[in-house]
Amino acid sequence: MTRLAGSPGPHVFVDSLENMQLADDDLQHLAKSLRMRDGDQLTASDGNGSWRPAIFASSGMLKSAGEIQVVAARPDALTVAFSLVKGSKPELVIQKLTELGIDRIVVLAAERSIVKWDDAKTAKALMRWERIAREASLQSHRVRLPVIDAVVPAREWLARPEVSIAHFGGQPLTTRHTSIAIGPEGGWSDAEAEASTSHITLGSTVLRAETAAIAAGTLLTAAAAKQ
Amino acid sequence: MTRLAGSPGPHVFVDSLENMQLADDDLQHLAKSLRMRDGDQLTASDGNGSWRPAIFASSGMLKSAGEIQVVAARPDALTVAFSLVKGSKPELVIQKLTELGIDRIVVLAAERSIVKWDDAKTAKALMRWERIAREASLQSHRVRLPVIDAVVPAREWLARPEVSIAHFGGQPLTTRHTSIAIGPEGGWSDAEAEASTSHITLGSTVLRAETAAIAAGTLLTAAAAKQ
Incomplete structure (x- = not known):
């Protein structure tokens, strides 16, 4: 909780x-x-x-x-990773994932991410995202702020054993899944898709990336609440 | 589908x-x-x-x-109703519910809705919402546009037998539920809350109204996909 x-x-x-x-x-x-x-x-x-x-x-x-x-932390942090996208969409995703109760939010640099940032820009964005997460935590009465990791190379992140990637034709989400990664609008590169052996479906292949991230957060927290 | x-x-x-x-x-x-x-x-x-x-x-x-x-229509239209709110939030909710595959979107006038609109303003908003739903339908490759009902008095809507309201302490969502109504930020009035006998929980009491609507859409379509 x-x-x-x-x-x-x-x-x-x-x-x-x-x-x-x-x-x-x-x-x-x-x-x-x-x-x-x-x-x-x-x-x-x-x-x-x-x-x-x-x-x-x-x-x-x-x-x-x-x-x-x-309030004890969850043994396995509920985690959603998404690829850096243009405009204000990361803000929306971070706000919604925080409200939904996601423990860890990871912003990925995928091979097909449209946006490429240097360290200074990343540091500035991270400060903004942490402020948004703090405000959303107040609004939703969280006692534990989410951890935000930014920006992490996608291939490295996807190779972690606990990470499942949202992918067409994947398995339905179960309570075994605690960490989901959402690809960029252009999709994962072949090397990225192959980096993870666990593929889950969010019920559709044609959600916008930010919608997929919010849907993943909803399904993870709903599954955790049933346990 | x-x-x-x-x-x-x-x-x-x-x-x-x-x-x-x-x-x-x-x-x-x-x-x-x-x-x-x-x-x-x-x-x-x-x-x-x-x-x-x-x-x-x-x-x-x-x-x-x-x-x-x-493609046949679902026998029971997956439906999310939400209360009219300020700013651009109805647009966000309609876009996301359309992407997620919700069949029917109902915009409610609740007793504690902050916004009160006359017929001309409602008609203009409905045209804008239908344009947004059409664009989101294209983007998500829908073959059936969602139906948008606006603006419907909440008490009337909540009295319909198929409608469940999102409420603290409600039941977890099951595949029996096909129609969920989300209250305004100020909550349902007592008369509204009593108009429905089916109360479901979205796992949290402190989601922003638009986040609750998107979460409800995610859970409804995920439950329907499992059947």
């Missing part, structure tokens, strides 16, 4: 659950956008699996309203 | 499969963006379940390359 359900109020991240000082942006957001007042209930998390009920204070120093609770 | 898989070339809609005259926009798209040349293969559909293999001609009059084939 990566998120809270049923605790009242909004959710916020703090550096320390012993000393719950809000970041300036978060204080602004809670006080201005959400119109919280002294004494209102919320939950605070360290983004690393621990959280506690808390009471809002306009000073920005939250008060404790209960013990620290720890 | 609502879409083709494995037939070569792009996919296009025509008014008649006996007399396959391309619309000007489609001819432009195929000739300019996709750089098709006389003799290239594609598939043409009437958007109502029938399709045939065809050969591109720069005159805009496609040549037949095989018999007309008919």
Whole structure:
């Protein structure tokens, strides 16, 4: 489990659950956008699996309203990897996978990825993606931020034994599958497709890449919830 | 089944499969963006379940390359209903549900929907949504366009016996479920929540409304594909 359900109020991240000082942006957001007042209930998390009920204070120093609770990480991180694409689509995919509760998000450089980035551009994008994942984690009350790996060569990633690739004619997804990789619009190269021996189907061959990534996230978390 | 898989070339809609005259926009798209040349293969559909293999001609009059084939509609239309929301989110949801293969898309006016539209605005939006659904149908090689109903009062819709509502603490989705309704960000009103006796869970209570709609579409089509 990566998120809270049923605790009242909004959710916020703090550096320390012993000393719950809000970041300036978060204080602004809670006080201005959400119109919280002294004494209102919320939950605070360290983004690393621990959280506690808390009471809002306009000073920005939250008060404790209960013990620290720890939510264990899944033994096998639910992972979706997708290929770097043009435009704002990586943002959409990262936001949705975070909301859905995916533990690890991997951005791949595939041979047929349209986009090629240098290190500076990648570092800048990673900062933006981590900010999007943090915001989506707040919105969806996660207590553990997703890990984002960017940018990883696809062939290397696909050779990992736990990784299944979404591919026409593959097997239906089962609870054994925890890590799915989605190809670029142009498809995997032959070398990439052959790097993984586990091929799964998402029920269709003609989803846009970002839709396939969101569908994979939905199916992985739904299968995990049934266990 | 609502879409083709494995037939070569792009996919296009025509008014008649006996007399396959391309619309000007489609001819432009195929000739300019996709750089098709006389003799290239594609598939043409009437958007109502029938399709045939065809050969591109720069005159805009496609040549037949095989018999007309008919894909039967599902006996129970896979249906996702969602509440009208602000901004471009209905567009995103309609695009993704179309790609995923949902048969019927219903836009609801819930009591707590933020947006209230008059008839003129609704008619204009419906035209835009149908254009988006058509484009997504081309991209995903559907042979049957989704039906879009807009805007339907939520309470009326939720009272239909086949409709399940996504609700905290509901049952897991099974193949018996074919029609799911997603509430607005502010949740269903009590009267709306009580209008349906079938409550299903999407595995989480804190998805954004548009993410919940896409997740519902993914789970419905995945369940249908297993049958």
